[in-house]
Amino acid sequence: MHTRTLGTTGPAVSALGLGAMGMSGAYGASDRAESIATVHAALEAGVTLLDTGDFYAMGHNELLLAEALRGRDRDSYQLSVKFGMLRGPGPEFGGHDCRPEAVKNFLAYSLTRLGTDHIDIYRPARLDPAVPIEETVGAIKELVEAGYVRHIGLSEVDAATVRRAHSVHPIADLQIEYSLISRAVEADVLPTLRELGIGLTAYGVLSRGLISGHWSAGHTAGPGDARGLSPRFSSENVEHNLALVEALRRVAGTKGCTVAQLAIAWVAAQGQDIVPLVGARTRERLAEALPAMELDLTADDLAEIEKAVPPGAARGDRYPSAFMSNLGVGN
Numbered sequence: 363m364h365t366r367t368l369g370t371t372g373p374a375v376s377a378l379g380l381g382a383m384g385m386s387g388a389y390g391a392s393d394r395a396e397s398i399a400t401v402h403a404a405l406e407a408g409v410t411l412l413d414t415g416d417f418y419a420m421g422h423n424e425l426l427l428a429e430a431l432r433g434r435d436r437d438s439y440q441l442s443v444k445f446g447m448l449r450g451p452g453p454e455f456g457g458h459d460c461r462p463e464a465v466k467n468f469l470a471y472s473l474t475r476l477g478t479d480h481i482d483i484y485r486p487a488r489l490d491p492a493v494p495i496e497e498t499v500g501a502i503k504e505l506v507e508a509g510y511v512r513h514i515g516l517s518e519v520d521a522a523t524v525r526r527a528h529s530v531h532p533i534a535d536l537q538i539e540y541s542l543i544s545r546a547v548e549a550d551v552l553p554t555l556r557e558l559g560i561g562l563t564a565y566g567v568l569s570r571g572l573i574s575g576h577w578s579a580g581h582t583a584g585p586g587d588a589r590g591l592s593p594r595f596s597s598e599n600v601e602h603n604l605a606l607v608e609a610l611r612r613v614a615g616t617k618g619c620t621v622a623q624l625a626i627a628w629v630a631a632q633g634q635d636i637v638p639l640v641g642a643r644t645r646e647r648l649a650e651a652l653p654a655m656e657l658d659l660t661a662d663d664l665a666e667i668e669k670a671v672p673p674g675a676a677r678g679d680r681y682p683s684a685f686m687s688n689l690g691v692g693n
């Protein structure tokens with residue numbers, strides 16, 4: 363596994379990261395033992411960047427990672443943790459809280475659940491509309507100075523917010539959705555990150571499985587699977603979107619790889635400053651994702667891929683409407 367450095371001030375991390383969200387029910391039921399085995403397999407393959415959020419099943423995901431990482435050398439992996447999203451006792455989300463006192467409170471709980479004395483990259487999951495980003499980043503800066511946090515990241519904010527945050531403390535990376543069917547970052551956000559020397563960790567590179575080659579129109583999301591609420595998976599859009607996947611499958615055939623590998627490799631090929639995160643929750647999916655980082659895409663390959671899936675080709679928003687207003691960029 364190669365490494366990539368997150369921005370000019372961030373850590374060197376594995377060129378592919380593992381996101382653990384799906385191991386705590388975001389995509390329906392998951393298997394705890396298989397999740398832990400997947401984290402172990404990723405570490406053994408050289409994946410060092412592990413992403414979680416304190417609100418992923420209300421701490422469940424952090425506790426799962428703590429169990430998977432028990433006994434490992436703390437310097438052999440990097441934890442990226444998101445905070446600030448409020449939950450209720452049911453499946454509901456209750457807005458955001460990124461006030462300085464809340465940041466410190468969230469961190470105290472995360473450190474305890476993760477069983478560690480520091481977090482490598484700590485980031486607000488979304489902008490709290492009631493709190494200037496300078497105040498949130500200022501609070502994390504104090505946690506950096508106190509040794510509890512190594513680097514500051516951001517998630518799903520626009521270019522202007524990146525600039526404001528970076529003026530308070532150097533930002534290591536922005537985590538944001540980026541895939542063949544979600545390219546809005548390319549307009550303003552990516553050029554701003556490059557100007558400021560900030561890395562990008564790309565999530566949703568498989569669009570939650572939609573462009574993995576494993577989703578079919580007849581497949582329905584089970585209970586608790588967030589894909590059941592996603593406009594791109596809805597009955598009116600899914601067939602159109604899967605036709606794009608079939609076009610991609612033809613290109614994958616010429617490269618001797620799978621659709622998922624092609625989609626991951628395409629994101630990785632957009633720059634050395636970009637680290638794709640994959641949401642594998644089984645060893646089988648992980649084993650498919652890993653070789654994507656060895657796939658060499660030529661300029662002709664990239665052109666073929668983009669001909670198969672031109673920018674803006676997907677139908678449906680990337681989030682349900684209630685969540686779209688708090689994203690840094692559109693689709």
Ligand SMILES: NC(=O)c1ccc[n+]([C@@H]2O[C@H](COP(=O)([O-])OP(=O)(O)OC[C@H]3O[C@@H](n4cnc5c(N)ncnc54)[C@H](OP(=O)(O)O)[C@@H]3O)[C@@H](O)[C@H]2O)c1
Pocket residue numbers: 380381382383384389413414444487517518537538564565566567568569570571572574576622639640641642643644646647648650651
């Ligand atoms: N900052 C943010 O706002 C934000 C938002 C969302 C996620 N994230 C982070 O990004 C991580 C990844 O995001 P994502 O879940 O959207 O990722 P993704 O990689 O686009 O989708 C993951 C899903 O795709 C399916 N899949 C099919 N083939 C696969 C393969 N070869 N490898 C991996 N997955 C495959 C799996 O579903 P099945 O297991 O059902 O086949 C898997 O759960 C999350 O775990 C989380 O840490 C961040």
